Amino acid sequence: MKVSPIKTAKIIPGINKDLYAMLDEYLRNFKERSILAVTSKIVSICEERVVKIENADKRKLIAQEAELFLPPEKSKYDITLTVKNGLLIPTAGIDESNGSGYYILWPSNPQKTANKIRNYLRQRFSLERIGVIITDSKTTPLRWGTTGVAVAHAGFRALNNYIGKRDIFGRELKVTKANIMDALAVAAVLVMGEGNEQTPLAVIENVPFVEFQDANPSKKELDELKIKIDDDLYAPLLKSVKWKKGEKQPQLH
Numbered sequence: 578m579k580v581s582p583i584k585t586a587k588i589i590p591g592i593n594k595d596l597y598a599m600l601d602e603y604l605r606n607f608k609e610r611s612i613l614a615v616t617s618k619i620v621s622i623c624e625e626r627v628v629k630i631e632n633a634d635k636r637k638l639i640a641q642e643a644e645l646f647l648p649p650e651k652s653k654y655d656i657t658l659t660v661k662n663g664l665l666i667p668t669a670g671i672d673e674s675n676g677s678g679y680y681i682l683w684p685s686n687p688q689k690t691a692n693k694i695r696n697y698l699r700q701r702f703s704l705e706r707i708g709v710i711i712t713d714s715k716t717t718p719l720r721w722g723t724t725g726v727a728v729a730h731a732g733f734r735a736l737n738n739y740i741g742k743r744d745i746f747g748r749e750l751k752v753t754k755a756n757i758m759d760a761l762a763v764a765a766v767l768v769m770g771e772g773n774e775q776t777p778l779a780v781i782e783n784v785p786f787v788e789f790q791d792a793n794p795s796k797k798e799l800d801e802l803k804i805k806i807d808d809d810l811y812a813p814l815l816k817s818v819k820w821k822k823g824e825k826q827p828q829l830h
Contacts, residue, residue, distance in 0.1 A: 579783045580614075582768045582776035588619045590679040596623040596690075597697060603778060607698055610789060612708035612781040614765030615694065617728050618675065619777045620684045620711060627679040635671065635680065642669035642682060643823030651818075661825070662687070663803040664726065665815075666715050669823070675773075687711045687729035692793040695731040706789035708732035708781075712762045714771060725766025727758040734788040735802055757787060758802070 585603050593599065596619070607613065621627065628638060636657065640646060643659035646669070652658065661669040661683065670683040684690055695709040709731045714723040727735075735758035739750045765779040806815045 578764065578781065580764050580768045581780045581782070582770075582774070583778040583780065584774075584776050585778065587775060588622050588777060589677055590622050590625075590627040590681070593619075594623055594625065596620060596694075599623070600694070600697070600778075601701075604698075604780075607702045607704065607707065607780065608782065609704050610706050610782075610784070610787075612710060612733065612761060612784065612787070613694065613698065614710050614712050614762065614769070614779040614781060616766075616769065616777040617670070617684055617687060617711050617713045618672065618681050620687065620690055621681050624684055624690075626682040626685060627676070628682065630673060630676075630678055630680055633680055635668075638680060638682075639669045639671060639823075640821075641824045642671060644825050644827055645820040646823050647818060647820060659823070660820070662728065663827070664715070664728075666713075666726075669825070670713060670728075674771075683713070683728065684711065688731075688794075688799065691729040691731040695793065705791070706732070708787065708789060710758060710762055710765065712766050712769075714766055723766075723771060725759070725762035725764070727762040730758045731793045733757070733790055735794065735798065737786070737788070761787075 583603050585599065604613065636649065639657045639659060643661050645660040647658045649655045649657045656667050658667055659669045672681050691709045691711050695707060698704065698707055710727045711729045712725050713728050715726040716723055737755040737757055739753040739755065742750050744750060761781055765781060769776045769779050806812055809815060
């Protein structure tokens with residue numbers, strides 16, 4: 578697998594509003610069976626999903642954007658833990674780093690945007706089998722440091738299902754599914770960086786383990802990615818706290 582970051586000019590709230598013009602400027606070549614990773618932050622900036630820090634109450638903003646949340650006083654670090662678009666993530670994804678005085682919210686409908694980017698790239702480069710992921714950073718319980726996560730994907734099968742297959746000793750696998758979508762996001766976010774690198778795009782190539790698809794993901798495929806809290810392996814932990822209900826409704830595909 579080869580992951581190549583793409584350097585851009587600074588993407589600035591209030592100035593950069595055309596995501597596709599930016600793709601035209603910086604993505605000069607794209608090959609069959611490649612995947613483009615795009616940070617959610619530049620998607621949000623182009624969608625004007627930004628709020629001036631001086632005019633905002635971050636706590637209220639998080640409650641508006643989250644589906645579920647725990648008040649920040651529950652945290653040693655005064656950080657609000659949330660569930661947003663089916664992901665366990667701090668502050669409903671709201672971030673101020675590289676925001677030039679703005680809070681950057683998540684894209685309004687990242688799945689719709691991923692689909693549109695894929696369709697655009699297929700037409701622009703006359704390609705058939707390509708993929709797109711919209712990425713962000715997340716923390717992992719009991720580990721310091723951030724890694725990548727896919728907020729949305731298009732053009733390939735997100736899960737490789739091993740259930741019913743055999744391991745090298747003939748044992749039937751009962752529950753194993755490989756999360757291709759998030760694994761690609763981890764690699765992309767790693768090379769794009771977290772600071773002042775100015776590399777919000779990355780091209781992923783040489784991925785024989787990825788099963789590309791002709792169509793954008795169906796509602797059924799997207800639903801299969803999510804686990805209800807009651808069914809989650811970590812349900813004893815997730816259900817042991819008193820979540821508050823945020824104003825955001827679960828996103829429809």
